Amino acid sequence: MRHKWRGMDEFQQKLTTHRNEFYRFILRNVWDSGVADDVFSSAVLAAYENRHKYTPGTNFRAWMYRILANKCFVANRETGRRFDSLDDSAGADISVAESPGYGDVLADPRGFLEQCGDEVFKAFRTLSTAQRSCILLRDVERFSYQEIAGILELPAGTVMTHLARGRKKLREALLSYAVDSGIVRTYPRLHERKRDNESDQTGSSATP
Amino acid sequence: MNLDREKMRQAYLDGELSASETAEFEASLSAAEREQLEGELGLEAGLGEVLSRGVDCPEALWKALESRMAGAQSDKTRHRFPAWRLVALGAAAAGIVFALGLFASQTDTVSSPAVVVAAETVDELALMSLSGPGIEEAESYLRDHHVEVQLLQPAKLGMASIHGGITVLGAREEAVGTDRVVSLLMACCNHPVKVVFARKGSAAAEAIGKAVGDGGQVQATRVIGDYVAAVVGTHSAHGLLDIVAGQHV
Numbered sequence A: 001m002r003h004k005w006r007g008m009d010e011f012q013q014k015l016t017t018h019r020n021e022f023y024r025f026i027l028r029n030v031w032d033s034g035v036a037d038d039v040f041s042s043a044v045l046a047a048y049e050n051r052h053k054y055t056p057g058t059n060f061r062a063w064m065y066r067i068l069a070n071k072c073f074v075a076n077r078e079t080g081r082r083f084d085s086l087d088d089s090a091g092a093d094i095s096v097a098e099s100p101g102y103g104d105v106l107a108d109p110r111g112f113l114e115q116c117g118d119e120v121f122k123a124f125r126t127l128s129t130a131q132r133s134c135i136l137l138r139d140v141e142r143f144s145y146q147e148i149a150g151i152l153e154l155p156a157g158t159v160m161t162h163l164a165r166g167r168k169k170l171r172e173a174l175l176s177y178a179v180d181s182g183i184v185r186t187y188p189r190l191h192e193r194k195r196d197n198e199s200d201q202t203g204s205s206a207t208p
Numbered sequence B: 001m002n003l004d005r006e007k008m009r010q011a012y013l014d015g016e017l018s019a020s021e022t023a024e025f026e027a028s029l030s031a032a033e034r035e036q037l038e039g040e041l042g043l044e045a046g047l048g049e050v051l052s053r054g055v056d057c058p059e060a061l062w063k064a065l066e067s068r069m070a071g072a073q074s075d076k077t078r079h080r081f082p083a084w085r086l087v088a089l090g091a092a093a094a095g096i097v098f099a100l101g102l103f104a105s106q107t108d109t110v111s112s113p114a115v116v117v118a119a120e121t122v123d124e125l126a127l128m129s130l131s132g133p134g135i136e137e138a139e140s141y142l143r144d145h146h147v148e149v150q151l152l153q154p155a156k157l158g159m160a161s162i163h164g165g166i167t168v169l170g171a172r173e174e175a176v177g178t179d180r181v182v183s184l185l186m187a188c189c190n191h192p193v194k195v196v197f198a199r200k201g202s203a204a205a206e207a208i209g210k211a212v213g214d215g216g217q218v219q220a221t222r223v224i225g226d227y228v229a230a231v232v233g234t235h236s237a238h239g240l241l242d243i244v245a246g247q248h249v
Helices: A009-030 A033-049 A060-078 A101-108 A107-115 A119-123 A129-140 A143-153 A156-178 A190-206 B004-014 B019-027 B031-052 B059-076 B083-106 B122-125 B135-143 B203-213 B238-243
Strands: B167-176 B177-188 B189-198 B217-222 B228-234
Touching: A009 A033, A009 A060, A009 A129, A009 B059, A033 A060, A033 B059, A060 A129, A060 A143, A060 B135, A101 A107, A101 A156, A101 B031, A107 A156, A107 B031, A119 A156, A119 B031, A129 A156, A129 B031, A143 A190, A143 B122, A156 B004, A156 B031, B004 B019, B004 B031, B122 B167, B122 B177, B122 B189, B135 B167, B135 B177, B135 B217, B167 B189, B167 B203, B177 B228, B177 B238, B189 B203, B189 B238, B203 B217, B203 B228, B217 B238, B228 B238
Parallel strands: none
Antiparallel strands: B167 B177, B177 B189, B189 B228, B217 B228
């Protein structure tokens, strides 16, 4: 059953509480702050006009993100950013985990990200709107797969695919930058070499 | 690593596994895998932190929006009807809602987004695409969503001699109830139309069949290999079902 808002205050209060995270979602999706302001305004006003469609007591954030995500998809097409196609699966068989230097990344992920600096944003920008939205909704806003599926109007399996592809692409781009700029080494780390040597010796001692 | 294992791994990283699934998955990990997953968790958490950092809604923008919302509210208050009119309108609206409810309960399938073209223009339909424009992008999207068909160039279709401007705008996955279909978004004679693919025997295919009977926008259906394909839209374009190659060998 739908209830009426008690005046405008309650709805606006919720918008006010979450305005920064809503704005962040838009900015990280359309990138240009001028465009972000327009898209955000359009989304907030659309939400306000349709506030009677929201059922108090249900998930307000999820309801709002549905509007925000739709606006981002439209904006990215309108502004000529053709990032929306599902990237093909070329390279999907090459696991980032086996790429040289990735061990260093995982040994100190936060330090690695600090060193990458703005490259994180540059790499994130190359993802499709769907991939970006899934990653933002999952990693930043902490929605579940099912909630993201509801927000983006996609099956949960597709959400997982967007997440996996987006994350892989992001890791590949950052790793490539890190290798080129010497942040990580592409040769095996000392303890790995030690471990390999030890296992070689164990192997050779067992051999008659 | 096989696909199920990859998915399991991702669901584990995202905390989407149940307690028993988590325990089972953790028990299957080697020490090296466990160490790697811990690193991946740290990397994902770090990415989340970086992406959430330092962005606030500009105060001036928010103030402007607040005043626009307040303006809209006061406009509404100013034009408020007398109470007796509201009561009369409410009763009338209740009647309409009841009638619509009855109608909707009989036409659920017809109003399912997959079996109608929600866009009024070709441009609007193009905006709904989740793939890039053109045959190759659409084919690739279909393949990614497990619809293995090869598409013909629109100019080669028999209907091209009497219909103009047949183009592939893109593709999109849509839900039919709990099932899903993949739609090829097209333009024909400057009208938006779709060719919807549902797996044969699925709930979605059944819903499409029902929609034909309900007299909605589903114009024609055909079984093509493992799929039921349907042309959907208000513009008559049955011949678009020929767009799948290999039907007339």
